[in-house]
Amino acid sequence: MNIGDVSSRSGLPAKTIRYYEDIGLIKPHRSANGYRCFAETDLHKLAFLGRARALGFTIEDCRTLMALYEDESRASADVKQLALEHLAKIEEKIADLQAMHDTLGELVKCCAGDSRPDCPILKDLSGES
Amino acid sequence: MNIGDVSSRSGLPAKTIRYYEDIGLIKPHRSANGYRCFAETDLHKLAFLGRARALGFTIEDCRTLMALYEDESRASADVKQLALEHLAKIEEKIADLQAMHDTLGELVKCCAGDSRPDCPILKDLSGES
DNA sequence: ATGAGGGTTCCAGCGAGGGGAAGGTCAAGG
């Protein structure tokens, strides 16, 4: 398979696939003409990576997850720990965003949103509380 | 005021303050020795920027907000619209993160997390559903 | 022969700064 086929079958842009090779996540062979030559296992790995990235795992997490996946003697505890740490980071981000949302939501609610210059949002940002 | 004073009084790192000057958000004067020389108004602007950034506004949003703040004849509607757009982006991010959280949470719940290699998380990532 | 539509490499850039080097300036202490 050439990169275009792998791209459409995995849903990942060709650029991303080249990048993943660059950083050593996959190691496709090369044809005589220099083109990357992907096997089914490469496609499978790329799909794995796509799903892991979609769950928000970092590239380094993905590297670890792939290694665990390929290690037949892994302990599921290691996978679970990684997932739990990631889950905690997600929760933290949600909490941060939620705090912003609440604060900004309050300010927005207090803003008339008309043609007058009076604005509680700007007032808050400027420090007049 | 030198940059160190402004930094400690605004809570922003000196690097960030120099960066904000670089991209034209503030324009401190210079002393004879080449040091940046901040007035109270600069400090005030930096505090404004700090609060806007803490609410998750992008630098470009901050630029617009500052312009609105300094425009005595602004319409609060313009501020509110910017805030509402930002609020929508925040909500979108929260929704994305929440979806990840839910999916990953389910997988984690199903994973024994012991010394055996069997792992529903890896199973899901590998596409065996 | 030529054009379209693959593929390849390499370089630059995004946002919002952070790290650190190399050097100038200033006040206090010996």
Place this chain on the structure above:
DNA sequence: CCTTGACCTTCCCCTCGCTGGAACCCTCAT
């Protein structure tokens, strides 16, 4: 007077996960 240490300056590279584009090569159909 000299030095030390704490500031300040500019400059350039690094982050993360790609993305865009330039310049070039390969293959097949017309």
